[in-house]
Amino acid sequence: xxxxxxxxxxxxxxxxxxxxxxxxxxxxxxxxxxxxxxxxxxxxxxxxxxxxxxxxxxxxxxxxxxxxxxxxxxxxxxxxxxxxxxxxxxxxxxxxxxxxxxxxxxxxxxxxxxxxxxxxxxxxxxxxxxxxxxxxxxxxxxxxxxxxxxxxxxxxxxxxxxxxxxxxxxxxxxxxxxxxxxxxxxxxxxxxxxxxxxxxxxxxxxxxxxxxxxxxxxxxxxxxxxxxxxxxx
Amino acid sequence: xxxxxxxxxxxxxxxxxxxxxxxxxxxxxxxxxxxxxxxxxxxxxxxxxxxxxxxxxxxxxxxxxxxxxxxxxxxxxxxxxxxxxxxxxxxxxxxxxxxxxxxxxxxxxxxxxxxxxxxxxxxxxxxxxxxxxxxxxxxxxxxxxxxxxxxxxxxxxxxxxxxxxxxxxxxxxxxxxxxxxxxxxxxxxxxxxxxxxxx
Numbered sequence: 238x239x240x241x242x243x244x245x246x247x248x249x250x251x252x253x254x255x256x257x258x259x260x261x262x263x264x265x266x267x268x269x270x271x272x273x274x275x276x277x278x279x280x281x282x283x284x285x286x287x288x289x290x291x292x293x294x295x296x297x298x299x300x301x302x303x304x305x306x307x308x309x310x311x312x313x314x315x316x317x318x319x320x321x322x323x324x325x326x327x328x329x330x331x332x333x334x335x336x337x338x339x340x341x342x343x344x345x346x347x348x349x350x351x352x353x354x355x356x357x358x359x360x361x362x363x364x365x366x367x368x369x370x371x372x373x374x375x376x377x378x379x380x381x382x383x384x385x386x387x388x389x390x391x392x393x394x395x396x397x398x399x400x401x402x403x404x405x406x407x408x409x410x411x412x413x414x415x416x417x418x419x420x421x422x423x424x425x426x427x428x429x430x431x432x433x434x435x436x437x438x439x440x441x442x443x444x445x446x447x448x449x450x451x452x453x454x455x456x457x458x459x460x461x462x463x464x465x466x467x468x469x470x
Numbered sequence: 471x472x473x474x475x476x477x478x479x480x481x482x483x484x485x486x487x488x489x490x491x492x493x494x495x496x497x498x499x500x501x502x503x504x505x506x507x508x509x510x511x512x513x514x515x516x517x518x519x520x521x522x523x524x525x526x527x528x529x530x531x532x533x534x535x536x537x538x539x540x541x542x543x544x545x546x547x548x549x550x551x552x553x554x555x556x557x558x559x560x561x562x563x564x565x566x567x568x569x570x571x572x573x574x575x576x577x578x579x580x581x582x583x584x585x586x587x588x589x590x591x592x593x594x595x596x597x598x599x600x601x602x603x604x605x606x607x608x609x610x611x612x613x614x615x616x617x618x619x620x621x622x623x624x625x626x627x628x629x630x631x632x633x634x635x636x637x638x639x640x641x642x643x644x645x646x647x648x649x650x651x652x653x654x655x656x657x658x659x660x661x662x663x664x665x666x667x668x669x
Contacts (some may be wrong), residue, residue: 303515304515305511305512305513305514306512307513350659356655356658356659357655360652412648412649412652413647414648415646415647415648415652415655416648418647418652419647419659422645422654423656423659424659425659455535
């Protein structure tokens with residue numbers, strides 16, 4: 238597939254996955270089972286009750302680095318689907334990705350001297366807390382706020398707005414990047430090990446994942462919610 | 471670059487009037503040509519990255535992404551030159567990501583001069599510099615890792631807060647570490663401070 242051809246809903250679902258294996262994890266978290274034969278993207282999305290335009294935008298974001306979604310393909314009814322996608326992604330990060338990294342970090346530090354063990358352990362634990370708080374805030378403050386806005390039960394008190402969400406939106410990618418560089422460059426060479434390589438591969442994949450995730454939040458969700466907020470003013 | 475080859479410019483400017491004007495200015499140049507004009511980033515695709523210079527109105531960048539414009543454009547081609555086209559002011563830490571800044575009131579000669587300077591600037595991107603910390607940077611890193619504020623550091627070394635911030639930015643760029651906890655880990659691993667300073 239050429240680098241410039243974006244995905245379309247008439248493509249076979251199998252073609253997308255064959256073109257970019259990273260899309261497997263999106264299917265997985267959305268609960269799309271394998272074995273879809275020759276079904277098109279439109280068919281599969283319809284079967285699972287997913288918004289096909291959103292599904293395509295998400296896949297394009299994952300596969301094409303420079304892709305900037307055209308907002309006119311989405312409307313306010315996609316907000317619910319975006320939130321659902323973000324929720325299942327959080328679940329996937331919390332249950333699969335971060336525990337995987339954590340387990341390996343745990344094994345890595347076993348082989349370190351006392352000082353380096355404490356440093357890495359504490360850095361990762363603090364980071365882990367930060368990530369959990371970040372997800373907790375989104376799931377328990379931001380998403381319910383958007384739900385209430387969407388269902389028009391919004392009281393109009395304006396205590397919170399999606400712009401505040403943007404402002405408070407801590408960058409959980411930054412510290413992961415710090416950890417990556419510490420493991421690549423600064424943990425002494427004598428502690429190089431297969432485990433250290435494995436951790437780094439997972440961190441790199443996770444960084445990429447978080448970049449796409451915040452792109453979806455900032456480029457899709459926030460503008461749609463802003464429109465919705467404006468409609469109440 | 472041979473004389474028949476011109477630097478290729480991708481123009482991203484929402485105003486048709488300004489875009490036309492800029493195209494008219496560049497058409498007089500023997501060194502530059504505009505290969506494509508976009509009114510906003512939605513139409514941007516990787517194919518368009520095959521240009522030498524992106525001239526962009528910073529207003530088309532989402533406000534919350536303004537500190538990270540390079541992530542929009544860069545992939546393997548880190549040398550791409552990005553120039554702002556604007557008539558209004560932006561924060562310094564936004565503008566320093568650009569290799570140059572053209573004001574819409576600049577005259578033709580000035581615009582060409584700025585484009586040439588920007589090309590040079592892009593070639594001397596930070597990745598080419600020696601990434602050792604200077605003595606002053608190391609001192610400031612230690613102070614940051616010990617939890618001192620920019621104001622405290624500025625007072626201690628008798629420099630402006632602005633200079634402290636600029637040092638910190640350079641430190642983070644050289645090390646690839648941005649957070650204070652990350653800098654602290656670095657400082658201890660490199661024995662710049664003691665583990666007892668770490669809590």
